[in-house]
Amino acid sequence: MASAYSDLLAFVRDTHALSSISGRLEWDQETMMPKGAAPQRGIEMAALEGVLHGRRTDPRVAEWMEAASADDLSEEAIAQLRHIRRSYERASKVPAKLAAEIARVTSEAQGIWAEARQQDDFAGFAPTLKTVIALKREEGEALAAGGDVYDAMLQDYEPGTTGAEIEAMFGALRPELASLRAAVLEAEAPARVRGGFDEGAQMKLTRKLAKTFGYDMHHGRVDKAVHPFSSGSGLDVRITTRTNPSDPFNCFYSTIHEVGHAAYEQNISRDYLLTPLGRGVSMGVHESQSRIYENQIGRSRAFTGWLFREMRDAFGDFGVAYEEAFYACVNRVSDGFIRTEADELQYNLHVLLRFDLERALMSGDLQVDDLEAAWNDRFLADFGFAVDKPSNGVLQDVHWSVGLFGYFPTYSLGNVFAGCLHEAMRAALPDLDRQLSQGDTSGATEWLRVNVQQYGGLYEPRDIIARARGAEPSEAPLLAYLKAKFTGIYGL
Numbered sequence: 001m002a003s004a005y006s007d008l009l010a011f012v013r014d015t016h017a018l019s020s021i022s023g024r025l026e027w028d029q030e031t032m033m034p035k036g037a038a039p040q041r042g043i044e045m046a047a048l049e050g051v052l053h054g055r056r057t058d059p060r061v062a063e064w065m066e067a068a069s070a071d072d073l074s075e076e077a078i079a080q081l082r083h084i085r086r087s088y089e090r091a092s093k094v095p096a097k098l099a100a101e102i103a104r105v106t107s108e109a110q111g112i113w114a115e116a117r118q119q120d121d122f123a124g125f126a127p128t129l130k131t132v133i134a135l136k137r138e139e140g141e142a143l144a145a146g147g148d149v150y151d152a153m154l155q156d157y158e159p160g161t162t163g164a165e166i167e168a169m170f171g172a173l174r175p176e177l178a179s180l181r182a183a184v185l186e187a188e189a190p191a192r193v194r195g196g197f198d199e200g201a202q203m204k205l206t207r208k209l210a211k212t213f214g215y216d217m218h219h220g221r222v223d224k225a226v227h228p229f230s231s232g233s234g235l236d237v238r239i240t241t242r243t244n245p246s247d248p249f250n251c252f253y254s255t256i257h258e259v260g261h262a263a264y265e266q267n268i269s270r271d272y273l274l275t276p277l278g279r280g281v282s283m284g285v286h287e288s289q290s291r292i293y294e295n296q297i298g299r300s301r302a303f304t305g306w307l308f309r310e311m312r313d314a315f316g317d318f319g320v321a322y323e324e325a326f327y328a329c330v331n332r333v334s335d336g337f338i339r340t341e342a343d344e345l346q347y348n349l350h351v352l353l354r355f356d357l358e359r360a361l362m363s364g365d366l367q368v369d370d371l372e373a374a375w376n377d378r379f380l381a382d383f384g385f386a387v388d389k390p391s392n393g394v395l396q397d398v399h400w401s402v403g404l405f406g407y408f409p410t411y412s413l414g415n416v417f418a419g420c421l422h423e424a425m426r427a428a429l430p431d432l433d434r435q436l437s438q439g440d441t442s443g444a445t446e447w448l449r450v451n452v453q454q455y456g457g458l459y460e461p462r463d464i465i466a467r468a469r470g471a472e473p474s475e476a477p478l479l480a481y482l483k484a485k486f487t488g489i490y491g492l
Contacts, residue, residue, distance in 0.1 A: 004067035005077060009275065011064070012084055015055045016274040020232065022048045026107075027231040027238055031223045035111060042107040049103035056091035076277065079458050083276030086159065093142045102135045106402045113401035114226055122372045122390040129400060130368045133361055136403050140362060150362045153406035157283040158413060158461060163359060166409045169416065170352050172475045180486060181333070181345055187490040190328035194319030199243040205314050206241055206255040209307075213293055214445040215239070215259045216266050227398045228254040228340065230261035230290075233280075234273045237262045248311070249330065250341055253294050260293030261286055267449045268456035282461035283407060287414020288421060289448065295344050296422040296481070297444050301327045302436035310439070328489050335385055337392035345486055346383075348415060353378050354397070354408040362405055419478025420469045421452065 022045065029041055065085060073081070091099075109128045116125035140149035151162045207222055220232075225240035232238050239258035244250045264280050272278035280286040297303060301324075308326040311318065320326045333343045339350040357374060360366035366374055375394040376387045387393035399407050425447050426432065435443045451468040458464075465473045486492070 004064045005071065005073065005081075008061065008064035008068055008084065009080065011055070011058070011061070012080075012276065013274045015052065016276070016278070018048065018052055018055070020234075020236070020274070022052065023231055024236070029107070029110065030225045030227070030229065031240060038108055038111040042104040045107040046100040046104035050096060050100045053091060053094070053096045053099045056087055057096070061088050076271075076458065080276055083457055086155075087276070090143060090155070093145065094139055095142070098135065098139060098142070102139060102403060105131055105135060109401045109403075110398065113395070113398060117226070117391050117395045120389045120391050120395070122394055125395065125401075126368050126371075129371075132401065132403050133368060133405075136405055137362060137364075140405075150359050150406065153362065154409075155406075157404075157406050157410050159282060160460060160462070161284070161413070163409075166355065166413065169475060170348070170355065170409075170412065173348055173412070173416075173479070174352065176479050177345060177348060177482070180483060181349075183492050184333045184345060184486055184490050187492060189334065190332045190489070191320055191325060192332065193248065193329060195315075195317075196245050197248040197315055197318070199245055201314050202243045202248050202251045203241075205248075205310060206251050208310070209252055209255055210239070210259050212439055213256055213259045213298075213441050214263050219266060220262060222255065228258050230258045230265070232262075233265040233268070234270075234278055237265045247341075248315070252307070253298060254340065256298040257290045257294040260290030263293070263445065263449075264289040264453045267453035269454050272456045272458075277457040279457060281455075281457040281459065281464060283410035284413035284417055285452070285461050285464060287411050288417030288465070289414075289453065291411075291414050292418040292421055292425075292448070293445075296418060297436065297441060299330050299344070300433070300436055302433040303439070303441070304330050305437050306439035331485065331489055333486065333490075335383065337379075337387060338396055345482060348412045349382050351408055351412040353382060354399075355412075358400065358405050358408060416475050416478050417465045417473055419475070419481055420465055420471075420473050421448065422481060423477040424451075424469045 025041065025045065025048070029038075033041060061084065065081060065088070068077075068081060105128075109132050112128045113125055116122065136153070137149060140153050143149075143152035143155070148163065154161055154163060154166075203222075203224075207217075210222055211217060216237075219235050220237045220239065223238070223240045224242055226242065228239070228241050230237065230239045239255070239262050241251050241255040241258065261280075264286060268278055268280075280289075298307075304327045305323040307330075308320070308323050311326075320329050331343065333345050336342060336346075339347065339354075342350050353375070357366060357371065357378070360374075361368070361371070372390065372394045379387050379393065399405075425444060428447060429435075429443050432443055435441070452464055455464060459467065462473055
């Protein structure tokens with residue numbers, strides 16, 4: 001019945017509105033909230049999660065879905081029901097008490113992680129992480145219903161994907177990237193930027209960059225946080241960045257990355273506002289937008305020419321004399337500990353490390369007490385130098401503290417998707433480089449809006465990429481792009 005579908009969607013809209021409020025509290029926690037409020041915020045988040053869980057498992061949802069399914073529905077309505085059913089079935093498997101406890105513990109854990117990171121104190125964070133992992137494993141076991149726990153967790157971020165599929169994708173990427181990396185590191189490295197970069201001037205230019213990439217400040221804002229992130233959907237989509245007085249690229253490219261996420265959410269059809277279709281369809285697709293904004297567009301030869309001129313105007317002489325040298329500088333492959341600061345070539349190696357470790361944590365093959373040593377051993381094996389402190393190693397990312405197990409592999413999946421989209425976008429926009437050289441990203445961002453972003457959750461993740469590319473997703477375009485780019489920069 002049409003009325004059943006209408007009633008269901010009205011109920012779901014209210015649930016999504018409450019979920020948006022929860023997201024706003026999370027944004028506040030990372031940006032504005034006083035440290036002393038953390039215990040109270042944990043209780044508030046648990047209370048909200050209890051309400052949300054009750055709505056997601058409300059028996060009326062099942063009744064409405066059954067009645068609505070009997071009707072002749074539009075493509076959009078069928079897609080809405082697909083998402084609602086997935087959410088209902090998932091939520092129904094997780095006890096309400098467990099869902100509320102996870103919300104409370106992860107809310108408090110975030111602050112404990114931030115303090116431990118600042119103090120380089122993994123031992124101080126370990127008891128909290130043990131609690132988070134125990135709760136998330138319990139949730140995963142409930143969701144898996146006898147199947148693979150990690151696969152069940154992946155469904156929160158990349159529906160329809162398994163750990164084995166991701167492992168196969170990484171297996172295709174790793175040898176090619178390792179070989180190219182080895183050749184690059186033997187070649188002469190481009191120059192670095194020199195000097196100090198005023199943090200106020202960085203924030204001024206970073207806001208200009210956000211607008212240059214189409215971020216709508218009327219429906220957003222840019223703040224500072226320990227870990228850059230994007231938050232919200234629809235009419236309220238906020239981003240954060242961070243500054244480093246000796247490394248302006250940290251700020252600029254974190255901002256462009258988060259704008260990719262934010263633009264995706266801002267550009268979804270307003271018809272889908274506060275419905276399951278009104279959000280990005282998966283984290284892999286989300287990361288495809290942030291990575292293509294940051295790398296294929298933002299680090300392109302054409303766009304970096306424009307950025308070079310902007311930086312020269314903002315900071316004067318910073319040790320790089322001309323545009324081509326600046327392009328090489330921006331794309332410099334160099335040793336580093338931090339995933340978010342890693343160059344395109346090495347980024348996926350950082351992700352693979354985390355994927356393997358968190359999979360082992362969830363299976364019980366790796367214990368928290370052994371995690372720091374396991375991280376350090378693996379990092380040394382993969383990158384050839386030792387981690388110097390926990391904030392550069394096991395404590396650098398917020399994800400595990402807030403229970404985001406299964407999230408990390410979507411970064412590399414996003415890179416693969418971005419490679420596919422970039423190939424198609426280049427074919428469709430022969431004049432793209434001329435536009436980018438003038439600081440005009442509108443051709444690229446509009447192509448992404450039309451071919452990916454506007455649809456929100458209408459199509460399944462791999463389907464939306466296949467539709468935009470005109471072929472199934474594959475690692476080949478990403479590898480071809482990286483080989484062409486870095487052999488050119490390093491003269492290989």
